[in-house]
Amino acid sequence: MANAAPVLDAGGGHRQPGGALMHETEHRSFSEPDETRAFPHGRAEIVAVGGAEVGRMVFEPGWRWSHDVKPIAGTESCEAPHFQYHVSGRLAIRMDDGEEFVAQPGDVTSLPRGHDAWVVGDEPAVVVDWYGASAYAKQSAWS
DSSP states (O other), rough: TOOOOOOEHHHHHHHTSOOOEEOOOOOOOOOOOSSEEEETEEEEEEEETTTEEEEEEEETTBBBHHHHTHHHHHHSEEEEEEEEEEEEEEEHHHHHSSOEEEOOOOEEEEEOSSSSEESSSSOOEEEEEEGGGGGGSSOTTTO
């Protein structure tokens, strides 16, 4: 079995004999997303890379999850967990347990399910999301 060839993995990589994943080099750009999901006051640009989806979310002034995405998701609060880097603008986040903070450029946030968020000020908030993008602004499985 030492001379067996790698096998293509469903996630886009190759598995070596014995199951170890070999990662493939990829280069993608948000200027050519695989999918764009528009919603009032914003959009989610989704890129498939490395067997996962990464999203660039653009939230315009006036955007609030509970007004603009809740009707799409069909849940009381955002049920998508997130792991995000905040590129520009300010985004207020209120967790269902009452914790509230404002994320700004350079911040990294890890948000569990159950939150609302809104743009603070007159500058669009742009975030790159490595975890919650695949289900964002889609009808929820929880609705």
